Amino acid sequence: xxxxKNLHATVDGKEILRGINLTIKAGEVHAxxxxxxxxxxxxxxxxxxxxxxxxxxxxxxxxxxxxxGLEPEERARDGLFLAFQxxxxxxxxxxxxxxxxxxNAVRKHRGLADMDAMTFLKTxxxxxxxxxxxxxxxxxxxxxxxxxxxxxxxxxxxxxxxEPTLAILDETDSGLDIDALKIVAEGVNALRGPERxxxxxxxxxxxxxxxxxxxxxxxxxxxxxxxxxxxxALELEAKGYADIIADAA
Amino acid sequence: MPTLSRMRRKDQVMSAVPFIDQLAGxxxxxxxxxxxxRTPAVAARRTAALEVFRRLGLPNHKLESWKFTGLNAxxxxxxxxxxxxxxxxxxxxxxxxxDADSYRLVFVNGRFDAAASRIGTLPRGVTLLPLSAAxxxxxxxxxxxxxxxxxxxxxxxxxxxxxxxxxxxxxxVVLEQPVEILAFGVPALVNLxxxxxxxxxxxxxxxxxYRDGGIAAPxxxxxxxxxxxGEGARLSHIRLQGENASAYHAALGQVSIGAGARYxxxxxxxxxxxxxxxxxxxxxxxxxxxxxxxxxxxxxxxxLDHTLFLHHAVPDCRSNQxxxxxxxxxxxAVFQGGIRVxxxxxKTDAQQLSxxxxxxxxxxxxxxxxxxxxxxxxxxxxxxxxxxxxxxxMFYMQARGIPAAEARRLLLSGFxxxxxxxxxxxxxxxxxxxxxxxxxxxxxxAA
Numbered sequence: 001x002x003x004x005k006n007l008h009a010t011v012d013g014k015e016i017l018r019g020i021n022l023t024i025k026a027g028e029v030h031a032x033x034x035x036x037x038x039x040x041x042x043x044x045x046x047x048x049x050x051x052x053x054x055x056x057x058x059x060x061x062x063x064x065x066x067x068x069g070l071e072p073e074e075r076a077r078d079g080l081f082l083a084f085q086x087x088x089x090x091x092x093x094x095x096x097x098x099x100x101x102x103x104n105a106v107r108k109h110r111g112l113a114d115m116d117a118m119t120f121l122k123t124x125x126x127x128x129x130x131x132x133x134x135x136x137x138x139x140x141x142x143x144x145x146x147x148x149x150x151x152x153x154x155x156x157x158x159x160x161x162x163e164p165t166l167a168i169l170d171e172t173d174s175g176l177d178i179d180a181l182k183i184v185a186e187g188v189n190a191l192r193g194p195e196r197x198x199x200x201x202x203x204x205x206x207x208x209x210x211x212x213x214x215x216x217x218x219x220x221x222x223x224x225x226x227x228x229x230x231x232x233a234l235e236l237e238a239k240g241y242a243d244i245i246a247d248a249a
Numbered sequence: 250m251p252t253l254s255r256m257r258r259k260d261q262v263m264s265a266v267p268f269i270d271q272l273a274g275x276x277x278x279x280x281x282x283x284x285x286x287r288t289p290a291v292a293a294r295r296t297a298a299l300e301v302f303r304r305l306g307l308p309n310h311k312l313e314s315w316k317f318t319g320l321n322a323x324x325x326x327x328x329x330x331x332x333x334x335x336x337x338x339x340x341x342x343x344x345x346x347x348d349a350d351s352y353r354l355v356f357v358n359g360r361f362d363a364a365a366s367r368i369g370t371l372p373r374g375v376t377l378l379p380l381s382a383a384x385x386x387x388x389x390x391x392x393x394x395x396x397x398x399x400x401x402x403x404x405x406x407x408x409x410x411x412x413x414x415x416x417x418x419x420x421x422v423v424l425e426q427p428v429e430i431l432a433f434g435v436p437a438l439v440n441l442x443x444x445x446x447x448x449x450x451x452x453x454x455x456x457x458x459y460r461d462g463g464i465a466a467p468x469x470x471x472x473x474x475x476x477x478x479g480e481g482a483r484l485s486h487i488r489l490q491g492e493n494a495s496a497y498h499a500a501l502g503q504v505s506i507g508a509g510a511r512y513x514x515x516x517x518x519x520x521x522x523x524x525x526x527x528x529x530x531x532x533x534x535x536x537x538x539x540x541x542x543x544x545x546x547x548x549x550x551x552x553l554d555h556t557l558f559l560h561h562a563v564p565d566c567r568s569n570q571x572x573x574x575x576x577x578x579x580x581x582a583v584f585q586g587g588i589r590v591x592x593x594x595x596k597t598d599a600q601q602l603s604x605x606x607x608x609x610x611x612x613x614x615x616x617x618x619x620x621x622x623x624x625x626x627x628x629x630x631x632x633x634x635x636x637x638x639x640x641x642x643m644f645y646m647q648a649r650g651i652p653a654a655e656a657r658r659l660l661l662s663g664f665x666x667x668x669x670x671x672x673x674x675x676x677x678x679x680x681x682x683x684x685x686x687x688x689x690x691x692x693x694x695a696a
Contacts, residue, residue, distance in 0.1 A: 050644050090660065092667055093663035101651050102651050109650070
């Protein structure tokens, strides 16, 4: 599904990722944990294709095809989804308009006809119910005036609508209380399946109680310094990052 | 070094009939057919107005209020009065009309087009008719707006006004359906003049729309509107300027707002080669409100100007100005926002904001707040921002699979929506939204 090979990337000329190797097979959930400044968000932006995040070495293969040189929208249409750590506010554009454009762009790419307004509304409402979101969020401008938790829920809502094959969740747990966390995790779990994978980026182990990963990686200084099973997350929680980093050095 | 052809062109201009004389010629040719031509007082007023214009000439850059917009291009064209015949084709008319019940007055060739219009039955206390049928009100309508050079076009308009709308509401009259004024540009000099007067506690909605008549040669539409909002009255006044890309459009509006009244104005300019909509708003009584919003959509070489003078002449009034600009290619937007607070106009609340998206290197905006505050107990603020489409917002949309061109269009539409949403909800807002979307979609096709 996803193969990251010796990935080096710079931001503003500064090297942040220094040789990442990571392979996610179809159906797997991987967690990437690491201290602040380890390169977690950079990794997510590089995967999504954000401007200013320059890959200087290595490659990223998604479904066997290199992502390098593809526009963000091409990656999204191929099934990659990034749930933003800081979802962006877009004044004047209704959530429904935005999401319908996205859904239809992805459908077009898959050779499907546009989803008509009625079907879209019906589908959207069902997904919102699943996430215990108020339907009025459809008519509000994208993320405008949403609380931190509402924004994160809106990210997962978009994910459920777009049905990506690879979901990258960038600190989706931050800003969520425990009830919201459970709902969001259920949303993510609902999408799990043999053909779908996820990369869960988080600072804390807490989210991984609800989205149980197959593999856990520790990212520090732009490299993966340790890889293990789900117990590694617990170990990190108990010992802290400093010890693991010291062990790995 | 001047080339031969350039020199020759200059010669031609010099040997042509001077602009002012040319316009006098237009008057001579048109005078007998203008409304009120057989009423000596009206004819005398028109002749006098022409003389005032001849004396003053066109406004020019030397005037502070015309610093950013020049009318020289008008002098390089030859002008004639509009033809006597020819209508607008059905598809064009349909596309420009409001999709709702309205009192509709359509003007083609500067004249009321009865076949395309639909006034129907009016409630009691409402006068609504084309200027060409308003014998008694004519002197009122042609009254001078001012006699200084900055507003000289309004005197040219008084001399040449061939038609327009007279809307008068008696005290307490509420007009439920909007009044729709729809004028199509033609390759000639067209002068339209409107009078809108709302009595005490009256209410109305007016949509004033200037559209492309499918002209082949440049036209010049010169509009003057006098608007009086009586005590406690409410007027929602929407203005759309979507003239042909080769057209010139100049409009001056004079608005007075009575005590406790509310005037809401939204102006969208998305057409013409050169256009200026100038609005003078005066608070005539306390506790009144004015909400003035504008949107400029400029591409190609379009030069689109909103100039506003808001006069807080009395205490306790509130005004809000929001002007937004989307400028692409070598387009040029101008916003001048004048606010004057008279010495005794205490408790004035006047806010002004200008926001601009410049989408290309050669795109320009001149945005100028001009605040003259002579009272000390007031709340006044102004601000301006200029930028490009937000890169984070673009990335967010693209990361959802939305192609860059569409993401951009959605963001521009969102930017414009703040002004669109100032229009009353329903068919009117849908109409204005559609007007904006059509412009944005053209952009999409070009990109």
